[in-house]
Amino acid sequence: MTGYPYRTLFSWVTALALAWLALSSPWAMTWNLLLAGLVIVLALVAIVVATRRARARRHASRAVLEAIHVSLDTLPGDIRQNTPIVLTVGDSVPALAFGEPLVRMTDTTIWVRVDDPPRLAYVADALKRWREGQGPDAVTCLVGADQARDTATLSAGLRRWRAAIGEASRAVGYPLPVCIAVYAEEAGGPTDDCPWFGISGGSLPSGEALCDQLADRLAQYPQVAAPVDRAERMGRAARLEALVRWASGALLPALRDDARESGRSGRPVRVAAFGVTAVKGIPAHDSLYARFVTQLTGLATSAREGNRASYPLPDALIRGIAVQPVRRALPSALAHAFAWLALGFCAAAAASAWQNRALVARVFGDMAHYRTISAEHDAARVDALQALKRDRDELEQYQSAGVPPRLGLGFYRGANLLAPLNTLIAGYQPPAPPPSTIELNSLSLFKSGSAVLNPGSNRVLIGALELIKAHPDKRVLIAGHTDAVGAALSNLKLSEARAASVRDWLADAAGLPVTHFAIQGYGDTRPKAPNDTEAGRSANRRVEITLVPDCRDDRRGVQEILGQSACSFQQKE
Structure with missing residues (x-):
């Protein structure tokens, strides 16, 4: 079993609730019937909702699964389990990194593109089923610094993906690690491939600590170049350092720590990797990043012409993220079923204890009431005696036919009340008849x-x-x-x-x-x-x-x- 059996669990919980109402409930029959009807209606609604969600999941992930079947079904099972599968999201950059395909394979990672936030949870759950219980290993958010031109639009997009990542984490049953990959375009393009500068795995520092740590690495980047390339690398390192500072202030808070938005956009996600790189392209002079650089340096970025190359996928950043273990749905479902069974048993025990307490209190109350009536009030004594006889008949029925479940479970104390009841009943003496x-x-x-x-x-x-x-x-x-x-x-x-x-x-x-x-x-x-x-x-x-x-x-x-x-x-x- 690779998918969580929601409908089976709903049926199990319904059966436990109906059994409790039939065998242990302390309420009247009318209330039990009304509650039983309500439980059945709620169970049917839950099963219908679960069925519709399963159909929506299959519909939303159909294209991805077809692409996976075409590209990856021939892979051996051990490669499926040991090769990281990363969901790639973003508003526009994934298309530059993937092109038309929805699935790409590199030397170290299987990349799956998701363009629509609501589909992310369905695709993540479908991949977990395809890998027989092992879900996606991470979510990578690709951000093009030169394509972000409006703060509100950028924040709204990040909030949508943040909520979608939270839904996907709930769908697969664990928090999905998030990798932030930021690209800056360079006119004419670098003479060599620009590496990724970032941090992967462990606890990601925030704010100035992250900027300072990456600034040290960027400062070393020009030193390993030939003298003829050193000036070009120094300029690139400066631009990337500015890119780190812009991204740490514009991107990370919206995904990690923005408590003001948590109520509308879900809980903060766990950012496990962050990196920046430069690619050949067309720098935008009116982008948020360009305006940040102008504000930081006082130099305006001029528009340049050039050709845009495809964006490289951040394989280097994924290497620091651990592969997710296999999480079978059956053990989890059995654990949940057992937990509901334990809860039902506790509820039955509580109802039994309460009803036994009420039974003992009623019998003791009837006995005390009978003892308080003097012999002069024989009519009242006879009425109280009839109540004692009804109590005795009830306890004798339990003794002969068996204690019902609502009084059982080890809490029954009625057997000890029969002897004092019989003693009181046998001790009744009618008053002497008046002289006739x-x-x-x-x-x-x-x-x-x-x-x-x-x-x-x-x-x-x-x-x-x-x-x-x-x-x-x-x-x-x-x-x-x-x-x-x-x-x-x-x-x-x-x-x-x-x-x-x-x-x-x-x-x-x-x-x-x-x-x-x-x-x-x-x-x-x-x-x-x-x-x-x-x-x-x-x-x-x-x-x-x-x-x-x-x-x-x-x-x-x-x-x-x-x-x-x-x-x-x-x-x-």
């Missing part, structure tokens, strides 16, 4: 043979009244009983009359309708004790007040008490 029957001695309420309540009998009936008020949802059955003294029919009527008297007083005192009460007279038919003793007859003379469920709620309860349906009770006068 109050028995009143008839002698404390009535005189012998009478059904009229005695004065002060309300003190005896207060307990029954409070019981009735405490249970307004219950019906009240009042039953009268007598001993066996006297006629049975008279005893039956007396017991019923006494029950009616108690009913009327309780209904009036409780503010309840008489229909809330039922009365029954039993006479001597249901004795509690034998009637042959005074104690037994006293126990049998009684009034029983019983609370029974409403007939609409529990007919069986009334039937069990009376042996007949509660709804069949009729008021007797």
Whole structure:
């Protein structure tokens, strides 16, 4: 694999995100579905963009690759890997150095020309694929000093190439070294080939340090010539020294250190080589370089006639730049995929820890709430008990069916909560049922043979009244009983009359309708004790007040008490 698999990585990240939403997300199902849809849409957009960029890259680099196939495909693989490939850029000079071809080979370097800044990143990426993971070794910017006539145009061109070099560096995955080669034309041309004067490799000095270092080398240049050529070389050395000073002030800051332009033109590039040379040509008296020389020396440059020769490529400057190593896309893609997997695992672990913490806090909160409710508030205790039972059922389901991934990953602590939950649930004791029957001695309420309540009998009936008020949802059955003294029919009527008297007083005192009460007279038919003793007859003379469920709620309860349906009770006068 030579190209970076962006689409495969996008699919991998999408799968991880969807898996997290399905298995680990703490959010509600609606939010998870919305986020899953958003993730899928973003993944499709990213894949479409990556596909379009791949097509644009192939289209932009087609001409260069065709030229490479024609010129270089016959080269052995080791030559491809070991011979530097340099991208050559510039506004007009590359055409003078290349002519019509897009690819040139010299003894030491393969030169590839790129005329359009937006295509530079595509060509660099295509060359990295062609060399099976080894990208271009450098970018050379060719600048003709005599062709730069406007400062704004020169700066704008440098900014465009600076941004393009930054994009190309991101495309290949490493900062591309930059070589600045500056040409000055001489009328008539030199009698010999002018060498390159510059610095290559390492850290490039800036400003005056660079000018001083090259001035020393230029000063030695006339000394190695024959006396007849020394004057010509001294003049050339002076012109080249002026060219160095002009280039160091007009070219290098725009590519290296101009912080004012970094926001619009990308980050500064790494200038690894810089050099100047003189070529046969036609000096321009109105160029920026010519005006700089006039300002520096006070001498105006006159227009001269001559023929322009082709510009030599700066092989000497490239020799100091190291050949780039092979950078396979597969290890990088696998590393990125593993990094995303690790990030997804960390996100799943964080979600699991958060949800486990919420689970433990909820169970502990339910247990604490249950403990704070006193036995007097049984209804609230029952509600809290139901919450405890739901917690217990949930934890038992996890214990039997397995802990879900959203709670797993080593953070689950629910198993330790089952024992205290079961202890609390088992320890619940319902409150004792209130007394359902109050028995009143008839002698404390009535005189012998009478059904009229005695004065002060309300003190005896207060307990029954409070019981009735405490249970307004219950019906009240009042039953009268007598001993066996006297006629049975008279005893039956007396017991019923006494029950009616108690009913009327309780209904009036409780503010309840008489229909809330039922009365029954039993006479001597249901004795509690034998009637042959005074104690037994006293126990049998009684009034029983019983609370029974409403007939609409529990007919069986009334039937069990009376042996007949509660709804069949009729008021007797």
